[in-house]
Amino acid sequence: MASVEQEVIRIIAEQAVLDPADVTPDSTLADLGIDSLGLVESIFAIEEAFDISVPFNANDPSASGFDISTVRSIVTAVEGLVAQKA
Amino acid sequence: MKRVVITGAGTINALAHDVPGTFEAFREGRCGITELEIRDKDRLSIQIGGQVHHWDPEAHFNRQQIVLYDKFTQFTLLAAREAVGQSGLNFDGHLGYEAGVVLGTAAGGVNTWDENYRTVYEEGKNRVHPFVVPKLMNNAAASHISMEFNLKGPSFTVATACASSNHAMGQAFNMVRSGMSRAMVTGGSESMLCFGGIKAWEGLRVMSKDACRPFSLNRNGMVQGEGAAVFVFEEYEHARKRGAEILAEVVGFAMTSDASDIVMPNKQGAARAISGALRDAKLNGEEVGYINAHGTGTAANDKTECAAVADVFGHHADTLMISSTKSMHGHLIGGTGAVELLACIMALKDGVIAPTIGYEEPDPECALDVVPNVAREAKVDVVLSNAFAFGGLNAVLALRKA
Numbered sequence: 001m002a003s004v005e006q007e008v009i010r011i012i013a014e015q016a017v018l019d020p021a022d023v024t025p026d027s028t029l030a031d032l033g034i035d036s037l038g039l040v041e042s043i044f045a046i047e048e049a050f051d052i053s054v055p056f057n058a059n060d061p062s063a064s065g066f067d068i069s070t071v072r073s074i075v076t077a078v079e080g081l082v083a084q085k086a
Numbered sequence: 087m088k089r090v091v092i093t094g095a096g097t098i099n100a101l102a103h104d105v106p107g108t109f110e111a112f113r114e115g116r117c118g119i120t121e122l123e124i125r126d127k128d129r130l131s132i133q134i135g136g137q138v139h140h141w142d143p144e145a146h147f148n149r150q151q152i153v154l155y156d157k158f159t160q161f162t163l164l165a166a167r168e169a170v171g172q173s174g175l176n177f178d179g180h181l182g183y184e185a186g187v188v189l190g191t192a193a194g195g196v197n198t199w200d201e202n203y204r205t206v207y208e209e210g211k212n213r214v215h216p217f218v219v220p221k222l223m224n225n226a227a228a229s230h231i232s233m234e235f236n237l238k239g240p241s242f243t244v245a246t247a248c249a250s251s252n253h254a255m256g257q258a259f260n261m262v263r264s265g266m267s268r269a270m271v272t273g274g275s276e277s278m279l280c281f282g283g284i285k286a287w288e289g290l291r292v293m294s295k296d297a298c299r300p301f302s303l304n305r306n307g308m309v310q311g312e313g314a315a316v317f318v319f320e321e322y323e324h325a326r327k328r329g330a331e332i333l334a335e336v337v338g339f340a341m342t343s344d345a346s347d348i349v350m351p352n353k354q355g356a357a358r359a360i361s362g363a364l365r366d367a368k369l370n371g372e373e374v375g376y377i378n379a380h381g382t383g384t385a386a387n388d389k390t391e392c393a394a395v396a397d398v399f400g401h402h403a404d405t406l407m408i409s410s411t412k413s414m415h416g417h418l419i420g421g422t423g424a425v426e427l428l429a430c431i432m433a434l435k436d437g438v439i440a441p442t443i444g445y446e447e448p449d450p451e452c453a454l455d456v457v458p459n460v461a462r463e464a465k466v467d468v469v470l471s472n473a474f475a476f477g478g479l480n481a482v483l484a485l486r487k488a
Contacts, residue, residue, distance in 0.1 A: 036349075036350065037348070037349060040289075040290060040291055043291070044289065053131075056291055057291055057292075057306055057307060058290065058291040058292050058307075058384075058385075059292060059294075059305065059306050059307045059384050059385040059386075060306060060385060063306075
């Protein structure tokens, strides 16, 4: 089974219409051309893929406790949510 | 061009089942947002709304009507009865040919869709009630109003998401102003506080789980509401000759399209609609004393709306009052502009400005007089009502004291 990182990168790459190889841990969503709607759709795909609930309110992304500043921070946050579930 | 006045108003919403009760709630700054009472609420992450409680359709409609009327139609008819009753108009004679009905709704009979999807998908039945289509169609409410009051002129329904009611009332205004109709029944309604209706909104992640706090720094999203408001727009001379009570005059309307994004608002599009309404009404910006804001309580709307108001009014933006009554009745989506027009009428007629309740912390990006938490007595002669919809469709009405 793919690692959390590989799966998150696959989801983000699909949203950005990029090859997963072009999505690095340091990329920001803005770098990848993902806007607010793309972000909401990516979070939905992450929730479906890992069967988790991501605490995210589009009104104030920074207050959600789900750090979306880079691909790496998203991976870390998803790993945390997956671990909580286990 | 004819002058257009409002001679009747009616409503049902989370605050009250009529206009006097709604005005009282506005004056008291009462919140109508509560825990939802709907089926499968435990599967929703959003569990609050501006729901109409104590709704008893059997008190207003007979069995044959109830099987034909979705809740959005029931709400609309109740509001229309109050409005037409207040106007004193009777459309049974020739006037019926010169009067019509234009209503706004974003989604029409959502409860009917929801209930019947359950029937076929969840319960696995292969048969639905024969009236599903005439109940759910977006124009059902307009058509039933036309039948109940014998309105035989131009009649239709407008769907522009959260601006539907303002677009509808703008059409009614222009029809009376141009002489196409002598009187129009107009407004809007929405009833999507059901499992599917809320679940769909949850997906966008713009909903608050606790309260609607427009313009407050700690706001965290919108709260859905339901209900209807309906008005009678009448040609001024016709109203004057029969000695009707005039609640307010409708003096201008403008609509614009952002042509930019399906969900994000746009300052230029909003500002063009506001300034367009002023131009249409031949008003000077300084004459505007109050604006009923779109004020959804989302970060995106409130900042953009305040910036648009500041752009249009310049220094006067710091003097005028702007409040969002969505903090009390929730966001009625396609019906919201109609319920909010009541706050405009109250401001002009009674000299009371409805507050923005739930206001806790100033936001430097919304640094206008938002009439926080407590209603205010103030004499205003001209007011605006803003509506900015998903899809970038904006509609602003201008009203003047009668």
